[in-house]
Amino acid sequence: MEIPPELEELLAEVLAATMQGSLFFLLNFNPFEFFIQFLRSIDNLSFFLRRNNMTINTPRNSRVEVDVSGNTITITTAFNYSGSPNAQGAPRPGWPSALTYRTAFEQGIVYHWNGNYTVFGFNVTVTTEIVNRLTRRVPVEIRNRNGTSFAQHTLPWCPSNSTNHIIMYAGLNNQEDLNRFRWVAAHEFGHILGLRDWYVFPEPLPYSIMSDQGTYVQDRDVEAVIRAFATMERQLPRWGSSLH
Ligand SMILES: [Zn+2]
Numbered sequence: 001m002e003i004p005p006e007l008e009e010l011l012a013e014v015l016a017a018t019m020q021g022s023l024f025f026l027l028n029f030n031p032f033e034f035f036i037q038f039l040r041s042i043d044n045l046s047f048f049l050r051r052n053n054m055t056i057n058t059p060r061n062s063r064v065e066v067d068v069s070g071n072t073i074t075i076t077t078a079f080n081y082s083g084s085p086n087a088q089g090a091p092r093p094g095w096p097s098a099l100t101y102r103t104a105f106e107q108g109i110v111y112h113w114n115g116n117y118t119v120f121g122f123n124v125t126v127t128t129e130i131v132n133r134l135t136r137r138v139p140v141e142i143r144n145r146n147g148t149s150f151a152q153h154t155l156p157w158c159p160s161n162s163t164n165h166i167i168m169y170a171g172l173n174n175q176e177d178l179n180r181f182r183w184v185a186a187h188e189f190g191h192i193l194g195l196r197d198w199y200v201f202p203e204p205l206p207y208s209i210m211s212d213q214g215t216y217v218q219d220r221d222v223e224a225v226i227r228a229f230a231t232m233e234r235q236l237p238r239w240g241s242s243l244h
Helices: 005-019 031-041 044-051 101-112 178-192 219-231
Strands: 064-069 072-077 079-083 115-119 122-130 138-143 150-152 165-169
Touching: 064 219, 072 219, 079 101, 101 122, 101 138, 101 178, 115 219, 150 178, 165 178
Parallel strands: 072 122, 079 138, 138 165
Antiparallel strands: 064 072, 115 122, 150 165
């Protein structure tokens, strides 16, 4: 009986693979790589949160508190404004209802960081509360000229870091659109919550408050905040969560 060359080749490979002690070789299967991927797929943090019923501890001296209790996530913060007179309470020219920058800034944060999400397999409700207190406030400087708003902190990021602050540019020819101003406020607040910019090139940009396309806060953003507060390390949102 004549053995077809393909079969002969295959048999030779089987023999070689067997001699190496592994048939995985035949399947183009690298057990080491598989093991590494498996380890990466295990999310220790989500196991931790499930085991602890989604409870994390926020540092007592934090300027931003993230309290996770069962299905309720409460973000609490306070701001200390400086800069433009409009930040102190004067109405912002050209905006409806004589809105001040300060009010619009807080509206954006409360509006965006609020809602129902699914994080680590749990359905949760996120509520953000801006409170009045004389200590543990995040500095916000509103500059009444054109520029690119940003949040800044020294590394490593930490929610109690006194250098965490937000600079909002609000010149009359800059961010005149109220909703855009609100979105930028929510984005910068994401940095205060420990999130990193998530700009991906080439486009399309991911859906995330930390991207640059004005999308709402996503499941992945809330997950990243929880990761940040559980690990005290800055986080990048991750692909894979559902969209809002
Ligand atoms: Zn940013």
